[in-house]
Amino acid sequence: MKIYTYLIGLAFTGLLISCGKSGSTSNPEPTKPEPQITTSGNTTTYPSGYVVKTLGFSRIVLGVDANDKLTVAELYGGGNKVVLKAGTGNIVEMIGNGGFSTLPAQFGPDGYGKVVEETIDNGKMPSDTTGNQAITIRIKGFDKTKTGYNQLNLVMHKMVRIQATGFDTNIAFFKYNSGKTYSGASFKSLFTGNIQVTDVQIAAPVSAKPYVTEDHVVYLNNGAYNATTNQAITLDLKSDTYVTNTSYQNLGTIGSNFKYEWVNANNGAVTRYDEYSFNLIFSNIKADDEVVLASDSTKYAFLRITGFDPAKVGYNQLRLFIGSKGKTYDGSIPFFATTKQATMPTLAAAKNMLIAGKLYTNYAAPVVYHY
Structure with missing residues (x-):
């Protein structure tokens, strides 16, 4: 009698274990992936x-x-x-x-x-x-x-x-x-x-x-032109925070194959100091307390210079937007001609005088000081 009861107990236990295994196999708990931060x-x-x-x-x-x-x-x-x-x-x-x-x-x-x-x-x-x-x-x-x-x-x-x-x-x-x-x-x-x-x-x-463009507003500007050789001698466009120096001499420091182009620069005039000295001024310029926005490239006068080595200066193209600074600097670009000019240069001629011939930009960098 005891053996019979013991066998019944074993059979019942086996049935429970079998049912448990069957349920575990057919209905596994789904594993939810942990949310991840991705970079x-x-x-x-x-x-x-x-x-x-x-x-x-x-x-x-x-x-x-x-x-x-x-x-x-x-x-x-x-x-x-x-x-x-x-x-x-x-x-x-x-x-x-x-x-x-x-x-x-x-x-x-x-x-x-x-x-x-x-x-x-x-x-x-x-x-x-x-x-x-x-x-x-x-x-x-x-x-x-x-x-x-x-x-x-x-x-x-x-x-x-x-x-x-x-x-x-x-x-x-x-x-x-x-x-x-x-x-x-x-x-x-x-x-x-x-x-x-x-x-x-x-x-x-x-x-x-990437082709990198850098923009600056410049208002401390001047240039010089050799009328005999039809060659711009120098063109300095700068501000209190940025300086460029362009001349006919190639120092080979930051590039060599430069191209120059005036953009949005058809609204302006030329005034005369004397037969050698003139002043080029544009009407669509920025102010010294402004920075260049993306939309400015279609509205304001600037000089585009291309041909920089980005490994040396960090950009391929430099856009210098002409600006003013208070009452002291009205945005005009004074320039000097080496020979007497019998007539007043036109706006187109004055722009060409400043970038005529082959020029080299030998310095273009933020104004910095070394401690």
């Missing part, structure tokens, strides 16, 4: 769909008003450019402790911000995005349906300049209060709060060999 090149996508794009830049040019508030700032380099203006729309924050020198520095309206020691490449993530090694600015509030991203992180990189030695100043003020020192929290506050982003330009990865 491709310089773009990070979070599980929520929030997209952050990280860009390198190598220079800040900015202006402040009488109340020490940001009026406009241009952050550019490597084909990337972001323009900030007084206004609202984007939340801006300078993160970390990347560090910057006293601003303005002892040489004038300039300063130095720490950088990551690498060239800008939008195909790669910068080596540090925390703001601890270099100035890093975080900008939120973009419409991803229009831009493809919700947020930009801007990390300061070294400048590509063959003249660079020591510590180059990479922050410049074109308008500031001369009695003010922008250091520590005061400088950081210029890039903190609700600010308007008016322009974003993003270059392709270095592997795609």
Whole structure:
């Protein structure tokens, strides 16, 4: 009797085990993949769909008003450019402790911000995005349906300049209060709060060999022309923050196969000082406290110079927009002819005098100082 009961118990237990195995095999629990943060090149996508794009830049040019508030700032380099203006729309924050020198520095309206020691490449993530090694600015509030991203992180990189030695100043003020020192929290506050982003330009990865254009407003200008040889002798177009020197002598430093072209430059006039000295002025020019926006290329007069070696200067093409600076510089370009000109040059002739023949741009770089 006991054996019989024991056998029945074994059979019942075996049935339970069999049923359990059968159910486990036919109805497995589905495995849900864990949400992943993915990074491709310089773009990070979070599980929520929030997209952050990280860009390198190598220079800040900015202006402040009488109340020490940001009026406009241009952050550019490597084909990337972001323009900030007084206004609202984007939340801006300078993160970390990347560090910057006293601003303005002892040489004038300039300063130095720490950088990551690498060239800008939008195909790669910068080596540090925390703001601890270099100035890093975080900008939120973009419409991803229009831009493809919700947020930009801007990390300061070294400048590509063959003249660079020591510590180059990479922050410049074109308008500031001369009695003010922008250091520590005061400088950081210029890039903190609700600010308007008016322009974003993003270059392709270095592997795609992007054609890089750099833009500047220039108002400290002059030129000279040799009428005997029909040769421009020199053409200097510069500002307080950028300098170019073009002449008939080729020093071979930043390129050799240059081409020059006046663009949007048919509205203007020529005035005479005397039979040797003239003045070329355009009516459609920018002001010294403005930066160049993408839309300006169809409206304002500029000189286009192509043929640069981007490995040496960081760009292929330079566009110099003619500007003015207060009452002192009205945007005109004084030029001197080596021989007496019996008649007033036409606008077309004056433009040609400044770029006639073969010219070489031997210097084109931000105004910097070496500590």
